[in-house]
Amino acid sequence: MSVSSCTLCGNANVHLFYQDQSDHYASDYYQCPNCRLIFASPKDRPSTEEEFERYETHENDPNDEGYRNFLGQLFEPLNKKLEPGSKGLDFGSGPGPTLNLMFEEQGHDMNIYDPFYADDETFFDEKYDFITATEVVEHLFHPRKEFDRLWDCLKPGGYLGIMTKIAEDDKTFFANWHYRLDETHVTFYTKQTFEWLANKWNASINFPAKRVVIFKKSE
16 A cells, blocks of 8 residues: 555645564554555554454453543543533543543443444434543554544534644654554654644643643534
8 A cells, every 4th residue: 555645634745754673573664745644555554453453462451440541631621621421432442431430420421432442323313512532542543534534523622632642743752762662553643733633723732731632623
């Protein structure tokens, strides 16, 4: 598969950003000069079987306080913005859904979706006060499609909260960045990428924590 355009904004003038030809890892990464997204070449994406095998190694336990604290980086600032009894969707809930339970414990109504573990696409027919995606967006092969779908599911004034490590627009940083060495991590977002999305959506945006971004849909 050749690289023809940016997987987020569709710009055709992407350029080779970094090549890793080390013994343990090999992949080509491209960057879009328009939205500043960095993404792995389609030829280097894992298969569905390889993805599932990797996700099965995750030990996400709702009773693990350490894991809850990790998710709290998004949960705490987003929960403060919500009206009582809000309706939410946790997108990419994984093998041990936990964030949805944390919001339910605060009185909110939650649906979960995951293409491997909770594959009920009827939930995309509903409208939500908030949507979360924790450690998910770096796995997306087609981020434009998924982001548009999630944004369409948000009510006016709703929130989209994302947690992912944010890339620096620097080749030296990227070469030494452990986050890209997970073969299921294929899409990386700079701060400018998220700002591009906010502009596209005419949304407000804030970064309440180092790896957290929250968008608010206009009323």
